[in-house]
Ligand code: DX5
């Protein structure tokens with residue numbers, strides 16, 4: 212299956228969100244990536260359910276909501292009601308991860324688990340069967356526009372290998388510092404969802420940038 216591109220709205224222009232959402236709606240992007248930060252799990256605060264409700268009205272594509280918050284289990288239903296199609300919680304924030312994943316699924320949303328750059332992918336061994344998506348952070352969460360951590364590539368390979376061995380077909384999503392300079396390597400390593408914030412919204416031609424990110428890998432098939 213073709214990989215998915217998820218522009219991160221954290222890098223959009225919040226004084227003109229409608230324009231940026233229209234841009235993504237009219238592009239080849241697949242999802243809107245929506246970052247929720249609480250100032251406790253990560254050292255930054257972004258926005259919550261109230262704003263996401265309005266994003267849902269503007270978005271013509273699924274909302275991929277990345278919860279960088281402590282105790283996410285207290286808010287799952289609210290984010291679903293606000294319009295989240297995918298809800299991803301952090302492994303590091305969930306002492307009862309299995310329960311939280313089931314809670315997300317019970318709302319009808321797809322369930323994802325995210326790992327910080329230092330958290331070993333092997334720790335997911337006993338939860339892999341239950342998740343629809345694994346998000347690997349390729350920067351330390353909290354801010355857009357950071358430098359990609361290259362150690363992410365072998366992490367993707369290892370995680371995809373774990374999935375192949377057990378015939379699991381969950382998405383592997385990469386978040387942070389993703390752009391044309393590393394997208395191909397990530398896809399080759401086994402990723403299939405690329406989050407792109409600054410590389411899309413800071414591009415001179417964001418729609419073209421999305422097309423380029425989406426087209427990676429196409430060439431090989433024709434050679
Ligand atoms: C970081 C967020 C990312 C961020 C990515 O904590 O989870 O989704 O918006 O932004 P870029 O692509 O600019 O690194």
Ligand code: ZN
Nearest residue numbers: 244246277386
């Ligand atoms: Zn994110």
